[in-house]
Amino acid sequence: MKISIQINEGPYQHQASDSAYQFTKAAIAKGHEIFRVFFYHDGVDNASRFTVPPQDDRHIVNKWAELGIKNADGSDVELVVCVAAALRRGMLDESEASKNGIDGNNIHPAFRISGLGQLIEAGIQSDRLVVFGD
Amino acid sequence: MLHIVNKSSFERNSLKSCLNTIDDTSIILLIEDGVISAANNVNSYMLADLAADSRVFALQEDIDARGISSKVADNIKLVDYAGFVDLVVEQGTAVSWV
Numbered sequence: 085m086k087i088s089i090q091i092n093e094g095p096y097q098h099q100a101s102d103s104a105y106q107f108t109k110a111a112i113a114k115g116h117e118i119f120r121v122f123f124y125h126d127g128v129d130n131a132s133r134f135t136v137p138p139q140d141d142r143h144i145v146n147k148w149a150e151l152g153i154k155n156a157d158g159s160d161v162e163l164v165v166c167v168a169a170a171l172r173r174g175m176l177d178e179s180e181a182s183k184n185g186i187d188g189n190n191i192h193p194a195f196r197i198s199g200l201g202q203l204i205e206a207g208i209q210s211d212r213l214v215v216f217g218d
Numbered sequence: 219m220l221h222i223v224n225k226s227s228f229e230r231n232s233l234k235s236c237l238n239t240i241d242d243t244s245i246i247l248l249i250e251d252g253v254i255s256a257a258n259n260v261n262s263y264m265l266a267d268l269a270a271d272s273r274v275f276a277l278q279e280d281i282d283a284r285g286i287s288s289k290v291a292d293n294i295k296l297v298d299y300a301g302f303v304d305l306v307v308e309q310g311t312a313v314s315w316v
């Protein structure tokens with residue numbers, strides 16, 4: 085079954101991203117296809133490549149990133165960050181940084197910035213959309 | 219339909235709103251702080267009625283993390299993340315009361 089995930093909260097402050105990660109992993113283990121993971125609102129902070137948690141703590145960003153590399157049938161899990169939510173929180177990829185004249189970017193390469201249309205498409209293309217928030 | 223509640227009823231009214239809203243065939247899954255409502259000393263007659271009808275589930279990992287595994291109310295079924303996935307698959311549309 086095709087399942088998509090929406091995450092509305094950032095890492096470490098709320099359980100949403102952890103729950104969503106465990107759910108996504110379990111779904112992949114069961115052979116389901118994760119069509120897309122959409123990071124919305126404060127959820128965009130899950131995509132920062134500058135995240136450095138203490139060594140004995142889980143690295144949420146890397147955990148998502150690793151999931152993006154290997155998925156159910158070998159296809160990638162799409163990790164999509166909402167562009168408007170990201171830009172207003174200072175989360176930029178290379179292209180958005182140069183477009184806005186900012187001298188740095190912090191989106192992890194496993195994630196990509198895109199529009200809200202991607203969430204709507206995920207809702208249409210998937211059999212299920214599960215929202216994790218606070 | 220699957221209704222996912224992730225907040226304790228001491229913090230938010232989401233469980234109450236959910237209980238007042240759902241139809242006769244929907245089921246409830248308690249996750250995160252929502253599992254606090256699964257404790258047997260947190261009284262909710264409406265939830266107990268639904269549980270007696272085998273329509274209330276709670277996430278085992280979140281129950282364990284909060285140290286309430288020994289006081290889960292009668293008839294509330296525990297599921298792990300794999301069971302969570304199965305509920306999403308079986309129950310059709312999933313609504314998160316966030």
